[in-house]
Protein backbone atom coordinates (compact mmCIF):
# COMPACT_ATOMS: atom_id res chain seq x y z
CA UNK A 1 0.00 0.00 0.00
CA UNK A 2 1.16 3.54 -0.72
CA UNK A 3 2.77 5.44 2.14
CA UNK A 4 5.81 5.23 4.35
CA UNK A 5 6.60 1.92 6.03
CA UNK A 6 9.05 1.59 8.91
CA UNK A 7 10.34 -1.95 8.67
CA UNK A 8 12.07 -3.46 11.71
CA UNK A 9 15.10 -5.62 10.93
CA UNK A 10 17.15 -8.06 13.08
CA UNK A 11 19.46 -6.85 15.88
CA UNK A 12 21.76 -9.81 15.34
CA UNK A 13 20.21 -13.11 14.28
CA UNK A 14 19.31 -12.68 10.60
CA UNK A 15 16.19 -14.86 10.91
CA UNK A 16 14.62 -12.43 13.39
CA UNK A 17 12.59 -10.73 10.70
CA UNK A 18 8.87 -11.08 10.30
CA UNK A 19 7.18 -12.59 7.26
CA UNK A 20 5.29 -9.35 6.84
CA UNK A 21 8.54 -7.35 6.90
CA UNK A 22 9.87 -9.57 4.11
CA UNK A 23 6.63 -9.10 2.13
CA UNK A 24 6.96 -5.33 2.43
CA UNK A 25 10.64 -5.37 1.42
CA UNK A 26 9.75 -7.59 -1.54
CA UNK A 27 6.94 -5.36 -2.77
CA UNK A 28 7.70 -1.73 -1.83
CA UNK A 29 8.16 0.57 -4.82
CA UNK A 30 11.07 2.36 -3.18
CA UNK A 31 13.54 1.15 -0.54
CA UNK A 32 15.27 3.51 1.85
CA UNK A 33 17.99 2.45 4.27
CA UNK A 34 20.23 3.97 6.91
CA UNK A 35 22.93 1.72 5.50
CA UNK A 36 22.23 0.50 1.98
CA UNK A 37 24.86 -2.25 2.19
CA UNK A 38 23.30 -3.74 5.31
CA UNK A 39 19.87 -3.80 3.68
CA UNK A 40 21.20 -5.34 0.47
CA UNK A 41 22.91 -8.03 2.53
CA UNK A 42 19.78 -8.77 4.57
CA UNK A 43 17.67 -9.01 1.40
CA UNK A 44 20.23 -11.35 -0.12
CA UNK A 45 20.10 -13.65 2.92
CA UNK A 46 16.33 -13.87 2.57
CA UNK A 47 16.34 -14.29 -1.21
CA UNK A 48 14.77 -10.91 -1.98
CA UNK A 49 15.72 -9.01 -5.12
CA UNK A 50 16.03 -5.27 -5.39
CA UNK A 51 15.52 -5.39 -9.17
CA UNK A 52 15.34 -1.94 -10.71
CA UNK A 53 13.72 -0.32 -7.65
CA UNK A 54 15.42 2.76 -6.24
CA UNK A 55 17.44 2.25 -3.05
CA UNK A 56 17.99 5.56 -1.27
CA UNK A 57 20.38 6.18 1.64
CA UNK A 58 18.83 8.10 4.54
CA UNK A 59 20.91 8.71 7.64
CA UNK A 60 21.75 11.39 10.19
CA UNK A 61 24.09 13.21 7.83
CA UNK A 62 22.00 13.45 4.67
CA UNK A 63 18.42 13.67 6.02
CA UNK A 64 17.83 17.24 4.85
CA UNK A 65 18.77 16.39 1.24
CA UNK A 66 17.22 12.93 1.11
CA UNK A 67 13.84 13.78 2.66
CA UNK A 68 12.46 15.84 -0.28
CA UNK A 69 13.36 13.02 -2.65
CA UNK A 70 11.57 10.46 -0.48
CA UNK A 71 8.54 12.74 -0.06
CA UNK A 72 8.30 13.13 -3.83
CA UNK A 73 7.89 9.36 -4.14
CA UNK A 74 5.10 9.51 -1.54
CA UNK A 75 3.39 12.39 -3.38
CA UNK A 76 3.51 10.28 -6.54
CA UNK A 77 1.62 7.53 -4.71
CA UNK A 78 4.44 5.04 -4.18
CA UNK A 79 5.05 2.75 -1.23
CA UNK A 80 8.33 3.50 0.52
CA UNK A 81 9.96 1.06 2.98
CA UNK A 82 12.54 2.41 5.42
CA UNK A 83 14.99 0.25 7.40
CA UNK A 84 17.55 1.48 9.89
CA UNK A 85 20.79 -0.39 10.33
CA UNK A 86 19.32 -2.74 12.92
CA UNK A 87 16.18 -3.12 14.98
CA UNK A 88 13.28 -0.72 14.96
CA UNK A 89 13.68 2.52 13.00
CA UNK A 90 13.32 5.76 15.00
CA UNK A 91 14.35 4.04 18.28
CA UNK A 92 17.76 5.69 18.83
CA UNK A 93 17.99 5.65 15.04
CA UNK A 94 17.07 7.98 12.16
CA UNK A 95 13.49 8.17 10.97
CA UNK A 96 11.78 10.61 13.33
CA UNK A 97 12.01 13.63 11.05
CA UNK A 98 11.00 11.53 8.08
CA UNK A 99 7.89 10.39 10.00
CA UNK A 100 7.09 14.01 10.94
CA UNK A 101 7.51 15.21 7.38
CA UNK A 102 5.38 12.40 5.92
CA UNK A 103 2.63 12.85 8.53
CA UNK A 104 2.74 16.63 8.06
CA UNK A 105 2.24 16.19 4.32
CA UNK A 106 -0.73 13.89 4.91
CA UNK A 107 0.82 10.59 3.85
CA UNK A 108 0.05 7.30 5.59
CA UNK A 109 2.81 6.19 7.97
CA UNK A 110 2.82 2.57 9.02
CA UNK A 111 5.23 -0.06 10.34
CA UNK A 112 6.15 -3.70 10.24
CA UNK A 113 7.05 -4.09 13.94
CA UNK A 114 9.83 -6.36 15.06
CA UNK A 115 13.00 -6.57 17.12
CA UNK A 116 14.33 -3.79 19.28
CA UNK A 117 17.30 -4.24 21.62
CA UNK A 118 15.55 -2.10 24.25
CA UNK A 119 12.49 -4.33 24.49
CA UNK A 120 14.42 -7.57 24.32
CA UNK A 121 16.70 -6.42 27.14
CA UNK A 122 13.72 -5.37 29.25
CA UNK A 123 11.99 -8.69 28.73
CA UNK A 124 14.96 -10.78 29.85
CA UNK A 125 16.25 -8.44 32.58
CA UNK A 126 14.01 -9.79 35.33
CA UNK A 127 13.23 -6.19 36.33
CA UNK A 128 9.73 -4.72 36.67
CA UNK A 129 8.22 -3.96 33.28
CA UNK A 130 4.94 -2.34 34.30
CA UNK A 131 6.52 1.08 33.90
CA UNK A 132 9.74 1.78 32.03
CA UNK A 133 11.61 4.69 30.50
CA UNK A 134 13.76 4.37 27.40
CA UNK A 135 16.49 6.94 28.06
CA UNK A 136 18.54 6.29 24.92
CA UNK A 137 22.27 7.07 24.86
CA UNK A 138 23.76 9.26 27.65
CA UNK A 139 24.82 12.74 26.50
CA UNK A 140 28.58 12.94 25.86
CA UNK A 141 29.13 16.46 27.19
CA UNK A 142 29.88 16.56 30.95
CA UNK A 143 27.27 19.10 32.09
CA UNK A 144 24.44 17.62 30.05
CA UNK A 145 25.45 14.18 31.23
CA UNK A 146 25.32 15.12 34.92
CA UNK A 147 21.89 16.73 34.43
CA UNK A 148 20.66 13.64 32.58
CA UNK A 149 21.84 11.37 35.39
CA UNK A 150 20.12 13.56 38.01
CA UNK A 151 16.95 13.81 35.96
CA UNK A 152 16.39 10.12 35.25
CA UNK A 153 17.68 8.99 38.65
CA UNK A 154 14.51 9.73 40.60
CA UNK A 155 11.95 8.52 38.08
CA UNK A 156 9.99 5.62 39.61
CA UNK A 157 10.35 3.36 36.60
CA UNK A 158 12.73 0.79 35.15
CA UNK A 159 15.30 2.55 32.94
CA UNK A 160 16.59 1.27 29.60
CA UNK A 161 19.85 2.78 28.40
CA UNK A 162 22.08 2.24 25.37
CA UNK A 163 25.82 2.69 25.85
CA UNK A 164 29.00 1.81 23.99
CA UNK A 165 31.16 -0.95 25.47
CA UNK A 166 34.07 1.48 25.87
CA UNK A 167 32.10 3.77 28.14
CA UNK A 168 29.81 1.42 30.02
CA UNK A 169 32.05 0.88 33.02
CA UNK A 170 32.47 4.62 33.50
CA UNK A 171 28.72 5.09 33.19
CA UNK A 172 28.05 2.43 35.83
CA UNK A 173 30.54 4.23 38.09
CA UNK A 174 28.72 7.53 37.59
CA UNK A 175 25.37 5.91 38.38
CA UNK A 176 26.86 4.44 41.59
CA UNK A 177 28.14 7.89 42.62
CA UNK A 178 24.82 9.61 42.05
CA UNK A 179 22.32 6.91 42.96
CA UNK A 180 24.26 4.58 45.27
CA UNK A 181 25.45 1.09 44.41
CA UNK A 182 22.42 -0.93 45.39
CA UNK A 183 19.93 -0.47 42.56
CA UNK A 184 19.25 -3.68 40.68
CA UNK A 185 20.45 -3.79 37.10
CA UNK A 186 21.06 -6.03 34.11
CA UNK A 187 23.81 -5.61 31.55
CA UNK A 188 22.68 -7.23 28.28
CA UNK A 189 25.32 -7.76 25.64
CA UNK A 190 25.30 -8.98 22.03
CA UNK A 191 21.60 -9.90 22.11
CA UNK A 192 20.59 -12.67 19.67
CA UNK A 193 24.26 -13.02 18.64
CA UNK A 194 26.86 -15.71 19.24
CA UNK A 195 28.33 -14.13 22.37
CA UNK A 196 25.04 -13.08 23.93
CA UNK A 197 25.39 -12.54 27.67
CA UNK A 198 23.25 -11.12 30.47
CA UNK A 199 24.79 -10.12 33.79
CA UNK A 200 22.33 -9.37 36.57
CA UNK A 201 23.23 -7.75 39.88
CA UNK A 202 23.47 -4.39 41.56
CA UNK A 203 24.94 -1.30 39.91
CA UNK A 204 28.00 -1.74 42.15
CA UNK A 205 28.54 -5.41 41.37
CA UNK A 206 28.15 -4.86 37.63
CA UNK A 207 30.66 -1.99 37.75
CA UNK A 208 33.14 -4.10 39.73
CA UNK A 209 32.65 -7.04 37.37
CA UNK A 210 33.91 -4.92 34.48
CA UNK A 211 37.00 -3.63 36.29
CA UNK A 212 39.94 -3.38 33.90
CA UNK A 213 38.15 -5.30 31.19
CA UNK A 214 35.94 -3.39 28.73
CA UNK A 215 33.23 -5.71 27.41
CA UNK A 216 32.95 -6.23 23.66
CA UNK A 217 29.99 -5.76 21.37
CA UNK A 218 26.68 -3.98 21.77
CA UNK A 219 25.16 -3.24 25.15
CA UNK A 220 21.85 -2.37 26.76
CA UNK A 221 21.67 -1.49 30.45
CA UNK A 222 18.41 -2.06 32.30
CA UNK A 223 18.17 -0.51 35.75
CA UNK A 224 15.54 -1.08 38.41
CA UNK A 225 13.62 1.83 39.91
CA UNK A 226 15.07 3.76 42.88
CA UNK A 227 15.07 1.78 46.10
CA UNK A 228 12.39 2.81 48.52
CA UNK A 229 14.40 3.58 51.62
CA UNK A 230 12.51 3.72 54.89
CA UNK A 231 13.59 6.85 56.77
CA UNK A 232 16.19 6.09 59.36
CA UNK A 233 15.09 6.86 62.96
CA UNK A 234 18.23 8.93 63.57
CA UNK A 235 17.49 11.01 60.42
CA UNK A 236 13.94 11.65 61.64
CA UNK A 237 15.27 12.79 65.04
CA UNK A 238 17.81 15.09 63.40
CA UNK A 239 15.19 16.60 61.08
CA UNK A 240 12.83 17.15 64.01
CA UNK A 241 15.53 18.80 66.13
CA UNK A 242 16.45 21.03 63.23
CA UNK A 243 12.83 22.04 62.59
CA UNK A 244 12.29 22.78 66.26
CA UNK A 245 15.46 24.85 66.30
CA UNK A 246 14.12 26.94 63.45
CA UNK A 247 10.76 27.39 65.19
CA UNK A 248 12.43 28.98 68.23
CA UNK A 249 13.94 31.71 66.04
Ligand code: SAM
Nearest residue numbers: 011087088091093116117162163190191218219
Ligand atom coordinates in the same frame (compact mmCIF):
# COMPACT_ATOMS: atom_id res chain seq x y z
N1 SAM B 1 17.05 0.84 16.47
C1 SAM B 1 17.82 -0.07 17.29
C2 SAM B 1 16.87 -0.90 18.16
O1 SAM B 1 15.66 -0.89 17.92
O2 SAM B 1 17.32 -1.59 19.06
C3 SAM B 1 18.85 0.65 18.12
C4 SAM B 1 19.89 1.39 17.31
S1 SAM B 1 21.13 2.20 18.23
C5 SAM B 1 21.95 3.19 17.03
C6 SAM B 1 22.33 0.98 18.52
C7 SAM B 1 22.41 0.59 19.99
O3 SAM B 1 21.37 -0.35 20.28
C8 SAM B 1 23.70 -0.12 20.36
O4 SAM B 1 24.72 0.79 20.69
C9 SAM B 1 23.27 -0.94 21.57
O5 SAM B 1 23.22 -0.11 22.73
C10 SAM B 1 21.84 -1.32 21.16
N2 SAM B 1 21.84 -2.62 20.47
C11 SAM B 1 21.56 -2.84 19.17
N3 SAM B 1 21.67 -4.16 18.88
C12 SAM B 1 22.02 -4.78 20.04
C13 SAM B 1 22.29 -6.14 20.41
N4 SAM B 1 22.22 -7.13 19.52
N5 SAM B 1 22.64 -6.40 21.69
C14 SAM B 1 22.72 -5.41 22.61
N6 SAM B 1 22.47 -4.12 22.31
C15 SAM B 1 22.13 -3.80 21.06
